[in-house]
Amino acid sequence: MTSHQINRREYERFAVNPGYTSAGVRVHPDETAFTREGHIYDISEGGICFELDIPVQPGETISMRVDIPSNVGDTGPGRAVFITGNVVWCDIEEPGPAKMAMVITRYDREGDKQRMIRALSGTGYQRAA
Numbered sequence: 001m002t003s004h005q006i007n008r009r010e011y012e013r014f015a016v017n018p019g020y021t022s023a024g025v026r027v028h029p030d031e032t033a034f035t036r037e038g039h040i041y042d043i044s045e046g047g048i049c050f051e052l053d054i055p056v057q058p059g060e061t062i063s064m065r066v067d068i069p070s071n072v073g074d075t076g077p078g079r080a081v082f083i084t085g086n087v088v089w090c091d092i093e094e095p096g097p098a099k100m101a102m103v104i105t106r107y108d109r110e111g112d113k114q115r116m117i118r119a120l121s122g123t124g125y126q127r128a129a
Contacts, residue, residue, distance in 0.1 A: 011044035014120050023050055024065040028084075034065050038097065045117060047085070047103045055098035056087045062102060068119045081116045082108035 021043075024034030038052035048064065056062055066081040083104050090100040107113040 011046040012120075013042045013044045013047075013049075015042045016040050022067045023048075024067075025050075025052060025056070026063050027056055028061040028063065034063070040066065041099070043116075043120065045104070045113070045120070047088075047101060048083075049099070049101045051097040051099045053097050055090050055092050056100060058087050058089055058100075060087050061085070061105075062087060063108065064102070066116070068115065079115075081112045081119075083112065083116075084108055 019039070021040040023038050023040050025036040025038060026032065026034050027036075036052050036054055036056075038050050041049045041051065043049075043066070048066070050064075061084065063082065063084045066083065068079045068081060084106050085102040085104040087100055087102050090098055092098045107116070
């Protein structure tokens with residue numbers, strides 16, 4: 001019997017350099033500022049895999065500031081994308097920061113979705129497995 005993997009992803013994922021793609025997170029409804037800082041591992045139009053020092057439980061709603069690397073043409077505050085979504089899994093088995101993933105439910109500012117798509121379609125991003 002052969003094992004088959006099913007790819008249920010709707011959007012193509014892209015690997016990013018965690019050292020260059022930082023993120024700020026706030027958990028709804030209690031946190032009003034992006035006080036949790038972390039790094040992104042991979043990203044798509046519909047979701048993000050990232051790490052934080054303080055884990056967020058699956059099912060929690062979060063907002064995230066994604067600091068897009070500046071080589072995509074946007075500079076200053078305009079290079080950040082703001083999104084909201086739900087944490088779908090969190091791995092705290094390994095020592096150090098917790099690795100987790102979120103599904104994006106909305107882009108918070110006008111133009112953020114287009115900015116994200118433009119960044120992902122530019123050079124410098126490799127498709128993730």
